[in-house]
Amino acid sequence: MIFLVHTMEYRGETVCEDIRLRNYRESDYTEYRQRYEDSFYDIRRTLGLPRECCKSESKLADLKDSIFILEEDGEIAGSVAVYDNEIDDFFVAEKYRRRGYGGSLLRFAVSYLQQKNTDRIILHVAQINKAALELYLNNGFVIFSTEEIDRPGSEC
Secondary structure, eight states, rough: EEEEEEEEEEEEOOOOOOOOOOOGGGHHHHHHHHHHHHHHHHHHHHHHSSSOOOOOOOHHHHHHGEEEEEEEETTEEEEEEEEEEEEEEEEEEEEGGSSHHHHHHHHOOOOHHHHTTTTEEEEETTTHEEEEHHHHHTTTEEEEEEEEEOOTTTTO
């Protein structure tokens, strides 16, 4: 199966987002992993990829200062990670979608990188992830490059 992955670059204005987030904690692992993998399951299944895609517990612990968690009603509602100049591991749990959390998390990440004087803010998104692609395009990102990924043997 061949699919497209876009590298997108932020070209919008200076962003200020006032959303209350906290850093990832090791005690988050089980819930974080479940929410993360649930969020990407449909896309991964369509692409013939395994469900398991979350980083290991030790890797997440090492990255905890770069991972930001949105809590709602005592649950992980979403998360975004910022590694160097890249926004990654961005998700909103299904039951919290369509409430504006995705846009808020994205603007937080952009604002965070802008405050660090990052020259170029990028992220990657599969073409098949239409909702994410639309969110990024509507929030100042443009497609910078596109790569064709060939997953041999992933046809159903």
